[in-house]
């Protein structure tokens with residue numbers, strides 16, 4: 216099978232030396248790419264900036280902004296069987312990027328932000344993607360309810376949801392505990408290394424019903 220996986224944060228420039236970003240190490244997405252490759256699949260990883268090494272045998276497109284990630288995903292969908300959108304995409308970006316470094320002339324500074332394109336939300340409706348679609352949901356409350364809402368709104372086959380308010384899992388840590396949300400049920404994967412959680416997610420992804 217051919218997998219497309221997004222990972223890491225995006226960076227939205229404010230001026231030549233500053234940017235807005237999300238907390239994300241990229242570990243979950245890179246672990247998914249490594250697990251899928253290990254299982255013999257063809258894997259394309261599209262990632263924002265991280266400090267991680269690309270797993271051996273995985274095709275790689277580095278991006279910085281949400282717009283670049285959107286463009287790369289749209290352009291690379293041909294032949295993809297399973298898309299797993301794991302990236303922590305910035306939801307807003309500065310309306311304009313200052314050409315020169317912003318100097319601290321004033322006590323307060325207001326940044327005007329606009330929405331970035333919703334990659335997951337565009338997969339079916341804009342890109343016409345008809346393969347298996349897996350989204351991620353990082354929530355701080357009502358994890359299953361919000362995750363299920365995302366599954367329906369973005370026409371996913373599965374949403375991997377985690378409670379990022381729990382210490383020691385998710386964002387910057389090496390471990391995760393997630394719930395797989397299907398249209399008709401949920402399945403809990405207990406706290407484990409991101410590598411072992413990734414192997415389980417890939418197994419579930421390959422047997423999604425058509």
Ligand code: CTP
Pocket residue numbers: 221281300301302303304305306331332333334335336349350351352353365
């Ligand atoms: N995502 C994306 N493009 C964006 C923002 C998010 O592809 N511009 C993807 C992430 O990779 C992840 C999922 O969408 O798979 C996270 O969804 P999120 O944006 O949190 O969902 P919403 O329900 O739209 O947002 P909110 O949590 O604010 O309700």
